[in-house]
Amino acid sequence: MVSSSANCAEVLDAAGIANLFEARIDGVSVEERRLAGKPAPDTYLAAAKVLGVEPDEVAVFEDALSGVAAGRAGGFGFVVGVDRVGQADELRAHGADRVVTDLAHLLDPADPA
Numbered sequence: 001m002v003s004s005s006a007n008c009a010e011v012l013d014a015a016g017i018a019n020l021f022e023a024r025i026d027g028v029s030v031e032e033r034r035l036a037g038k039p040a041p042d043t044y045l046a047a048a049k050v051l052g053v054e055p056d057e058v059a060v061f062e063d064a065l066s067g068v069a070a071g072r073a074g075g076f077g078f079v080v081g082v083d084r085v086g087q088a089d090e091l092r093a094h095g096a097d098r099v100v101t102d103l104a105h106l107l108d109p110a111d112p113a
Contacts, residue, residue, distance in 0.1 A: 002043045004030065023050040038066035041074025048074075061103070068094040080106065 001008065006027030012018035025047045029035065035042040041055075048055050060071030063082040071079035072095025081091030081099040088099045098106075105111045 001026070002047050003027070004037060004043070006031075023047050025050070038064065039069040039073065041070045041076075044070055044074045044076060048076075062096075065090055065094045068096045071095065 001012065001021040001024045003024075003026045005011065008024060008026035009018065009028070012021065012024070025035075025043045029046065030037060030043060033046060035046055037043070044058075044060055045055060048058050051058075055075045056077045058076050059078040059080060060067070060074075060076045061080045061082060062068045062071060063084050065087070068079055068081050068091050079095055079097050080103075081088070081094070081096030082103065083091055083099050083101050091099045100106060
């Protein structure tokens with residue numbers, strides 16, 4: 001899990017899903033590790049390192065233009081732009097390999113979204 005939020009751990013705990021993530025790089029980690037924020041790829045690269053995987057083996061899912069740009073800049077294997085506000089073209093221009101309005105679209109290979 002990569003999040004710029006300093007309260008990411010609390011949000012994941014409150015949602016009852018903290019146990020679903022093997023690693024968390026969040027606003028607290030950014031401060032402690034002195035990582036550059038998006039559009040720099042530092043947070044994503046730190047998460048890949050913690051997991052012991054190469055960036056080209058990792059997919060990034062982002063709704064922010066700066067996050068998509070960070071995923072592309074970090075050399076990640078697949079960057080998914082999640083279009084929540086009607087900016088599909090901008091997400092593509094920032095480096096998204098695929099843009100969806102709903103992550104469920106990724107489950108249907110015939111879905112062109």
